[in-house]
Amino acid sequence: MKNFFGWLGHNFLMFLQELGRMMLLFVQAFLWLFRPPFRVRLFFKQMEFIGVNSLFVVGLTSLFTGMVLALQTYHAFRMFGAETLVGATVALSMTRELGPVITGLMVAGRAGSAICAEIGTMRVTEQIDALTVMAINPVQYLVMPRVLAGFIMLPLLTIISDVLGIFGGYLVGVQILDIHGGMFMNRIYEYVELADVYNGLVKASVFGGILTLVSCYHGFYTSGGAEGVGRATTQAVVMSCVLILVSDYFLTALMF
Amino acid sequence: MEQDRYIIRIEGLTKRFGEFTVLDELDLNLEQDKVNIIIGRSGGGKSVLMKHIIGLLKPDRGRILVRNRDIVPMSEREMAQVRRDFGMLFQEAALFDSLSVEENVAFPLHEHTSKSYKEIMSIVQDQLAGVGLQGMGTKMPAELSGGMRKRVGLARALIMEPKIVLFDEPTSGLDPVVGATINDLILRTKEEFGATCIVISHDISATMKIADNIFMLYQGKIIAQGSPEEIRESSDPVVRQFIKGEARGPIQIN
Numbered sequence: 001m002k003n004f005f006g007w008l009g010h011n012f013l014m015f016l017q018e019l020g021r022m023m024l025l026f027v028q029a030f031l032w033l034f035r036p037p038f039r040v041r042l043f044f045k046q047m048e049f050i051g052v053n054s055l056f057v058v059g060l061t062s063l064f065t066g067m068v069l070a071l072q073t074y075h076a077f078r079m080f081g082a083e084t085l086v087g088a089t090v091a092l093s094m095t096r097e098l099g100p101v102i103t104g105l106m107v108a109g110r111a112g113s114a115i116c117a118e119i120g121t122m123r124v125t126e127q128i129d130a131l132t133v134m135a136i137n138p139v140q141y142l143v144m145p146r147v148l149a150g151f152i153m154l155p156l157l158t159i160i161s162d163v164l165g166i167f168g169g170y171l172v173g174v175q176i177l178d179i180h181g182g183m184f185m186n187r188i189y190e191y192v193e194l195a196d197v198y199n200g201l202v203k204a205s206v207f208g209g210i211l212t213l214v215s216c217y218h219g220f221y222t223s224g225g226a227e228g229v230g231r232a233t234t235q236a237v238v239m240s241c242v243l244i245l246v247s248d249y250f251l252t253a254l255m256f
Numbered sequence: 257m258e259q260d261r262y263i264i265r266i267e268g269l270t271k272r273f274g275e276f277t278v279l280d281e282l283d284l285n286l287e288q289d290k291v292n293i294i295i296g297r298s299g300g301g302k303s304v305l306m307k308h309i310i311g312l313l314k315p316d317r318g319r320i321l322v323r324n325r326d327i328v329p330m331s332e333r334e335m336a337q338v339r340r341d342f343g344m345l346f347q348e349a350a351l352f353d354s355l356s357v358e359e360n361v362a363f364p365l366h367e368h369t370s371k372s373y374k375e376i377m378s379i380v381q382d383q384l385a386g387v388g389l390q391g392m393g394t395k396m397p398a399e400l401s402g403g404m405r406k407r408v409g410l411a412r413a414l415i416m417e418p419k420i421v422l423f424d425e426p427t428s429g430l431d432p433v434v435g436a437t438i439n440d441l442i443l444r445t446k447e448e449f450g451a452t453c454i455v456i457s458h459d460i461s462a463t464m465k466i467a468d469n470i471f472m473l474y475q476g477k478i479i480a481q482g483s484p485e486e487i488r489e490s491s492d493p494v495v496r497q498f499i500k501g502e503a504r505g506p507i508q509i510n
């Protein structure tokens with residue numbers, strides 16, 4: 001029993017230490033935001049990689065999430081004859097919660113892992129040292145554009161995710177389950193406020209910052225060759241997902 | 257006067273990885289505008305020493321003076337300034353594998369000069385020709401052989417005409433003819449743009465030909481130094497065994 005708590009405490013301290021080092025990396029990257037040279041080309045490349053290339057997975061998963069939400073809530077609401085609320089429920093869930101979270105998790109799996117593997121490989125093959133030797137700050141060259149791109153692209157992806165989720169709900173609710181289309185939409189207008197959407201987008205931004213930062217961090221401090229890169233990548237994805245879900249709770253508690 | 261002779265002076269440099277002492281109170285003075293070659297056993301800490309000279313690793317103890325300024329306590333930003341005088345060839349070349357050969361070599365020019373794209377490309381082509389890789393510019397690093405990668409790394413290290421160049425085993429893995437070309441290139445670097453060359457090498461016969469000073473690193477210390485003649489005449493049994501490449505002697509493989 002004592003061993004267990006010892007182990008728990010040790011791991012918790014390690015985790016805190018890691019968070020601290022991550023924050024240091026973040027501060028460095030943040031300071032480089034205001035100092036030339038500005039790496040516009042790298043930034044656009046990362047926006048494409050993190051944002052544009054994730055469109056398909058994010059769209060597909062959001063569509064099906066909206067569809068299954070409609071299906072599930074329909075059966076519950078039918079018990080007290082409130083089927084028309086399905087649309088509003090789907091829309092609220094998507095904009096406030098599922099849109100940002102699904103986008104965050106999918107991008108963490110797709111782009112976060114790739115970011116970590118790329119930077120980790122650069123670390124173990126001394127490419128980061130080579131940058132340093134050429135008097136180029138690796139945080140500015142590698143970390144800053146990625147974190148900024150994540151911060152900006154995640155809300156944009158989330159908008160797509162929201163729209164497709166609601167569209168999926170409409171498909172199932174109206175086309176398959178025969179809810180009245182006009183009522184379905186009306187209820188959405190009635191219950192969903194713009195603030196729901198905005199707050200969801202703020203969350204998405206935070207998730208974007210978290211997942212890119214965590215991935216860059218694990219890549220940046222990789223050691224131990226190819227095996228090390230693999231380990232770092234796994235850790236990056238797991239930690240991104242955990243932090244996204246944990247921070248989601250606190251952001252929700254703060255905002256709504 | 258005496259101080260200006262030495263562009264880099266290292267005093268009491270100690271570096272440990274965990275319990276394992278790699279460099280142990282090492283002193284080393286490297287002469288300006290000369291070819292300084294460091295020899296020593298594989299795993300003896302030569303690459304680690306070189307990384308200290310350019311500030312990639314920080315020592316546990318000791319001072320590293322570049323042009324009489326101690327780089328150990330410097331901030332990253334001050335270091336970046338110092339590093340502009342340096343060029344370095346890594347042991348494994350360390351090419352950026354997302355960039356083509358041309359882009360790799362052009363990289364420092366794009367970053368630190370305001371030359372036009374056309375000027376840069378013509379410099380890069382000349383430089384690639386200098387290491388025998390003309391026409392390879394559009395290849396990606398993954399498509400090259402080990403020796404070719406090394407030569408691209410060399411071209412990249414020299415492109416800014418640095419005043420101090422660090423070469424980590426520039427000729428290992430190259431055929432003898434290309435190896436000789438690279439040795440010529442090192443000598444030309446010294447003579448044409450008056451650079452100080454610091455070379456790690458396992459090639460004893462080439463070392464004897466191109467070195468002005470030779471340093472032997474053994475058990476974390478410089479145990480012998482001098483001109484090629486002095487090293488060849490050395491009476492130290494370790495040095496004798498090493499430069500003759502004999503299996504028997506005081507150096508034990510364990």
Ligand SMILES: Nc1ncnc2c1ncn2[C@@H]1O[C@H](COP(=O)(O)OP(=O)(O)OP(=O)(O)O)[C@@H](O)[C@H]1O
Nearest residue numbers: 273274278296297298299300301302303304305347
């Ligand atoms: N980052 C590191 N962490 C732990 N140990 C290290 C690290 N870098 C080097 N070492 C150890 O330091 C010693 C010296 O390594 P170094 O790379 O300098 O050898 P070297 O003299 O360049 O050898 P070679 O001629 O084979 O390249 C080795 O025993 C190595 O295990």
Ligand SMILES: [Mg+2]
Nearest residue numbers: 302303347424
């Ligand atoms: Mg080495």
